[in-house]
Amino acid sequence: MKKMTALALALIACPSLAAETPVSVSGYTMALSNYLWRGQTISLDNPSLQSDLMVEHDSGFYAGVSFETYRYEGDAGEEVKDYEIDYYGGYYRMVTDDLGIGVMAMKYTYGDGGDTVEYTLSVDYRDLGMTVNYDEDVEAWYTELNYGLGLFHDSTLELHAGMFFDAENYGYGDENTPEDSFYDVALRYDYPLLESLSLLLEASYQEYDKDHYLIGVAYWF
Numbered sequence: 001m002k003k004m005t006a007l008a009l010a011l012i013a014c015p016s017l018a019a020e021t022p023v024s025v026s027g028y029t030m031a032l033s034n035y036l037w038r039g040q041t042i043s044l045d046n047p048s049l050q051s052d053l054m055v056e057h058d059s060g061f062y063a064g065v066s067f068e069t070y071r072y073e074g075d076a077g078e079e080v081k082d083y084e085i086d087y088y089g090g091y092y093r094m095v096t097d098d099l100g101i102g103v104m105a106m107k108y109t110y111g112d113g114g115d116t117v118e119y120t121l122s123v124d125y126r127d128l129g130m131t132v133n134y135d136e137d138v139e140a141w142y143t144e145l146n147y148g149l150g151l152f153h154d155s156t157l158e159l160h161a162g163m164f165f166d167a168e169n170y171g172y173g174d175e176n177t178p179e180d181s182f183y184d185v186a187l188r189y190d191y192p193l194l195e196s197l198s199l200l201l202e203a204s205y206q207e208y209d210k211d212h213y214l215i216g217v218a219y220w221f
Contacts, residue, residue, distance in 0.1 A: 027053040027064075030215035032200070035070050038162055039184025044071045044079060053214025061103075063089035083111045093124070100124040138164060141165040153192065160186040160204075172208040179218040196220045 028051065034041055035048035042048075054064030061157045066086045073097035074080045090104030102122040109115040109203045123130050127149070144162035151157055162184045164170065186204035193199055202214040 016182065022058045023055060024058075026221065027051065027216050028220045030200070030216055032214055032219040034212060034214040035068060036186075036202055036204050036212055036214050038144075038164070038213070039204045040209045041212045042068075042070045042072075044073065045186050045212060046071050046079075060093040061089075062092065063087075080112070085109050085111075090120070098126050120216050138167070139171045140167040140169065142167075151178070155189065156190040158186075158188040158190075160184075160188060179208070184209075190218075193217070 003071075007167045030050045032048045032050065035043035035050070048059060048069050049066045050066065052066040056060055056062035065082065065086075066088075067205045068086075069081070069083050071081050077142075086106055086108050086155055088104055088106035089123060090102055092102030094100045094219070101121070102120075102124075104120040104122070105117060107115060107117050116135060118133055118135045119132075127147055127156040129146045129148075131144050134140075135142070142162060142164050144160060147159045149159070160203055163181060164183075165181050167182065168180050170181055185206060186202060189201040191199040191201075196219055198218045198220070200214065200216045200218055203211065204213075205211045
């Protein structure tokens with residue numbers, strides 16, 4: 001279904017965006033053992049293929065499209081395979097050498113039908129990033145903090161904490177008194193195997209969906 005929308009961090013980190021031409025193209029393809037989104041598995045703890053293509057202008061405007069496979073439990077309890085295609089666009093700018101701000105809109109569309117739109121405001125200061133997201137269809141807010149640590153051999157460790165607000169429609173908690181807020185935390189590790197190939201590891205915990213894990217590889221271009 002949905003993916004994390006911390007694209008501001010990706011805009012900073014992706015080396016393809018440092019090109020000298022006014023317009024640059026970048027992207028990635030990932031093979032993952034799980035599809036984790038804000039502490040939840042969106043693939044029933046099964047593998048997922050994901051890809052993204054983004055075009056950016058040196059003014060700070062960008063647009064892109066992404067593709068993900070996912071799974072969900074059908075009405076009869078069966079496992080259903082599906083996919084999503086997401087379209088996004090926004091603006092991101094470094095205000096100073098340390099401070100960056102951005103806005104983005106993303107439309108999620110699903111192979112089995114339906115779509116939703118989410119809006120994101122991001123603020124980054126050095127290695128600390130914060131995003132505030134609003135889903136207009138679920139009418140729910142999600143806020144997250146991400147802090148990146150540079151480690152050995154150019155690897156990075158990201159500490160993540162997030163909180164859902166006004167999230168009754170997600171269905172957590174008791175049926176008569178659904179929870180309107182819940183949290184998730186995660187550790188994410190990126191180890192460069194080659195110049196454009198990375199090993200990805202993640203361990204996440206969500207207040208109601210409990211713990212999930214991920215291992216995968218990502219090819220950046």
